Amino acid sequence: MSKKKAPLSTWTRRDVLKASAASTAIAGAPMFFSRHAYGADFLNNPGDGKTVTLGFNVPQSGAYADEGADELRAYQLAVEHLNGEGDGGMMNTMQPSALKGNGILGKKVEYVTGDTQTKSDAARASAKRMIEKDGVVMVTGGSSSGVAIAVQNLCQETGIIFMAGLTHSNDTTGKDKKANGFRHFFNGYMSGAALGPVLEKAYGKDRRTYHLTADYTWGWTQEQSIIASTENIGWTTEQKVMTPVGAGDFSQYIAPILNSDADTLVLNHYGKDMINSLTQSIQFGLRDKQKNGKDFQIIVPLYSRLMAQGAGENVKGIYGSTNWHWSLQDEGSKAFVKSFxxxxxxPPSQAAHTCYVQTLLYADAAERAGTFEPCQIVSALEGHKFDGTGNGPTEYRAEDHQCFKDVLVVKGKDNPSSQFDLLEVVEVTPRAQVEYAPDHEMFAGGDLGSCNNGA
Amino acid sequence: MNKSAISDWVLFFGFAAAILTMPVWLAPFGANYPDLMQKFAIFGVFAIGFNILFGLTGYLSFGHAAFLGVGSYTVVWSYKLLTMNIIPGIIFAVIVSGIFAFLIGYVSLRRSGIYFSILTLAFAQMSYNLAYSVLTPITNGETGLQLTLSDPRILDSMAGVAVTNSVPNPSVFGIKTSGLPGFYICAVVLIIGFFIALRITRSPFGMMLKAIKSNQTRMAYTGFNTRPYLLWAFVISGMYAGLAGGLLAVTDPLAGAERMQWTASGEVVLMTILGGVGTLVGPVIGAVVIKYFENIFSSFNKSELHQVFAALPDGLENVVVSVTSMFVGKGWHLTLGLMFMIVVIFLPGGIMEGVRRVGRLFGIGKPKTLKPASVATTEQGQANG
Known part of the structure; x- marks a missing residue:
């Protein structure tokens, strides 16, 4: 505590004017010198350097941390394979492939990592660090569509390629699509389209659904997609309730379900949220209930093996959809599962799979384009058809930068043979059934814009 | 000019010089990239404003993040509706957050001490939940408010700004406000904010606030009505927070509800305490330290640690890496918690007290050793982290 008496009014108006003029001059000077700091023809051009850096931006904390950790493992594996270490994994099965196993364009691949904290702000700060400080040519990651969309916007603004990781919202390649962003993962619409016929076969044409939905872009669009698909087979929608992401305790949302007329619960939750909401629903005895003369059923539209592992016994007999599963027997999947x-x-999760494939696809596009320039990579990826990455023949559609491929409908296994063998593939829904027009109403309103090189 | 006025000038120009030369002296720390320096300056503004309330009056607000969020949303809406020029947005952000602070302050300041803190926390949490789910049409909920091609931007279209195929960037008279120019804009605002805070601290109004802190009852007995002073201090610090929130949206045109979360309110309290409550420079130092940890320590991963400790023998290297990796990457909170414990226990006046002690060591020549951190604090720090 200072005992010194503070001077009360010793500043004249002239002093203030002088001070502000001086500080303006000091502040303005560096701006004058630094405006054209980037001389390269595109942002973060590795030029003649011996290495190229990729940015892996995944959630290491929060509700999606498990998925993030698995994504990071997949990225590290992809970097090893690109640099010619390890057994090469899918590098040997991807068709066509320009990859040589000597890095990308002869440059050794290095990487930096960041924690998105499953928050848009933190994710963008982390991506900016990668772009501004570490000089990455590509940012990839996700595990929350809100974050993926925020980072995709950032990459579009700054002029870096964004290879989306796990993001399932329709908006990522719908109303928020961007020219510099690409998504290999499937989306809510595809889940709905794939699940509809299977659910009809399993549970009939007359059901009343109750939706618990994560309150952000992914939850909203998945709920919309599932409702469209289930109402198409004659089901009715009883109620839709939004829940905050990372809520932890869902009991307050589950109790009212018991008092409603619904006989089917749809959990539009992911990660730890899904583990908690499903476990609590089972604890509340929902699945032992009879409603409208039918057994009460639970559906988890977006499933993953990591979540099944977290929810344990509770997933038995529960339907959902997934982008990929490690038990698939094609060459690409087998090679990837083996090296992972x-x-x-x-075994790798679907999040790991999509991140691994995205990294290889980026590297392949750079090899084919012969440069890291974002606009060239965009044209190399647009309309690119490939196979041997675990999903059968796949295409990056040019109109919205969404991959189109088969979708898996899965069910929790009744008698798992190991701690990883939790889901069985009920049906492989062919691409034609889950495809939609680029201007479909659930995806309308966006614009890719033009690609940005950032310089 | 008397002696303390001169020392104020020295302080001010020293501060301004230190802020403006950040791109140079932060280079050895790996922190001289624009985004992080912008965060330093922006959270510096936030912490300086918070210190006007907490440092001068002693009223601990646990809800200042609400004003930060309001500032951000205001600026993004100004982009969407009016113009991509940042000036109207910034002005609106300060005004709107000021009004917001007036309303919350008017109610909260009916109580003092812990009750005041809880009230502000409640209001902030309420604002957060409103932004997160109830007011989704205004805030776009969890996804965050973002710019789109189809935004009206009335002033821009009236001025005949050509509509292109990409979302326009925020600018101030043609200068893009991202990257290094964005940092200098934030830096100038921080320096102006610091200057105003300096004048407030030295003014009769500042004396009143300090008197409230030392003994509010005595103030009341001598015939002063303290509440208007408190309310003004609350509104001013709310405006600073709104300004900081606005700057966040200036450097990055996005506003999300998580900016209003209680953790964000807690963060500014930490910044102020870590740097030194009631000091002018302390809160800024606290903001820099915390943002540095959040951005740099969280980015270290195991392979980088292996490079750092490559000189050690293999077995030892693995042990050292596995121990240190607990404190970096996702464990950065742990390191921050440890540091916070050490500062609070050994330097109750924050980092500024440390600076003063070192200064005394050299200036007056009275040797005074600092106690080293003991193992006990390590454990407490872990519990905290």
């Missing part, structure tokens, strides 16, 4: 398992001792 050898390195980490457990």
């Amino acid at each position: 398992g050898a390195k980490y001792g457990n």
Whole structure:
């Protein structure tokens, strides 16, 4: 505590004017010198350097942290394979492939990581660090569509390629699509389209659904997609309730379901949220109930093996959809599962798969384009058709930068043979059934804009 | 001019010089990239404003993030509706957050001490939940408010700004406000904010606030009505927070509800305490330290640690890396918690007290050793982290 008496009014108007003029001059000077700091023809051009850096931006904390950790493992594996270390994984099965196993365009691949905290602000700060400080040519990651869309916008604004990781909202390649952003993962519409016929076969034409939905872009669009699909088979929608992401305790949302007329609960939740809401629903005895003369059923439209592992016994017999599953028997999947398992001792999740494939696809596009320039990579990826990455023949549609491929409908196994063998593939829905027009009403309102090189 | 006025000038120009030369002296720390320096300056503004309330009057508000969020939303809406020029948005952000602070302050300041803190926390949490789910049409909920091609931007279209195929960037008279220019804009605002805070602290009004802190009852007995002073201090610091929130949207045109979360309110309290409550420079130092940890420490991963400790023998290297990796990457909170514990226990006046002690060490020559951190604090720090 200072005992000194503070001077009360010793500043004249002239002093203030002088001070403000001086500080303006000091502040303005550096701006004058630094406006054209980037001389390269595109942002973060590695030029003649021996290395190229990729940015892996995943949630390491929050409701989606498990998925983030698995994504990071997949990215590290992809970097190893690109640099010619390890057994090469899908590099040997991807068709066509320009990858040589000597890095990308002869430059050794390095990477930086960041924690998105599943928050848009933190994710953008972390992506900006990668772009401004570490000089990455590509940012990839996700595990929350809100974050993926925010980072995709950032990459569009700054002129960096964004290869979306796990993001399932229709908006990522719908109303928020961007020229510099690409998504390999499937989306809510595809889940709905794939699940509809299977649900009809399993549960009939007359059901009343109750939706619990994560309150952000992914939850909203998935709920919309599932409702469209289930109402198409004659089901009715009883109620839709929004829940905050990372709520932890869902009991207050589950109790009212018991008092409603609904006989089917749709959990539009993911990650730890899904584990908690499903476990609590089972604890409340929902699945033992009879409603409208039918057994009460639960559906989890977006499933993952990591979540099934977290929810344990509770997933038995519950339907959902997934982008990929490690039990698939095609060459690409087998090669990937083998090298992932050898390195980490457990099979990869669908999040790991999509992130791994995205990294290879980026590297392949750069090889084919012969440069890291974003606009060239965009044209190399647009309309690109490939196979051997676990999903059968796949195409990056030029109109919205969404991959089109088969979708898996899965069900929790009744008698799992191991701690990883939790889901069985009920049906592989062919691409034609889940495809939609680029201007479909659930995806309308966006514009890719033009690609941005950032310089 | 008397002696303390001169020392104020020295302080002010020293501060201004330190802020403006950040791109140079932050280079050895790996922190001289625009986004992080912008965060330093913006959260510096936030912490300086918070200190006007907490440092001068002693009223601990746990809800200042609400004003930060209001500022951000206001600026983004100004982009969407009016113009991509940042000036109207910034002005609106300060005004709107000021009004917001007046309303919350008017109610909260009926109580003092812990009750005041809880009231502000409640209001902030209420604002957060409103922004998160109830007011989704205004705030776009969890996804965050973002710019789109189809925004009206009335003033821009009246001025005949050509509509292109990409979302326009915020600017101030043709200068883009991202990157390094964005940092200098934030830096100038921070310096002006610092100057105003300096004048407030030295003014009769500032004396009143300090008197409230030392003994509010005595103030009341001598015939002063303290509430208007408190309310003004609350509104001013709310305006600073709104300004900081606005600057966040200036450097990055996006506003999300998480800016209003209680953790964000807690963060500014930490910044102020870490740097030194009631000091002018302390809150800024606290903001820099915390943002540095959040952005740099969280980015270290194991392979980088292996590079750092590559000189050690293999077995030892693995042990060292696995121990240190607990404190970096996602464990950065742990490091921050530790540091916070150490500062609060050994330097109750924050980092500024440390600076003063070191100054005394050299200036007056009275040797005074700092106690080293003991193992006990390490454990407490972990519990805190």
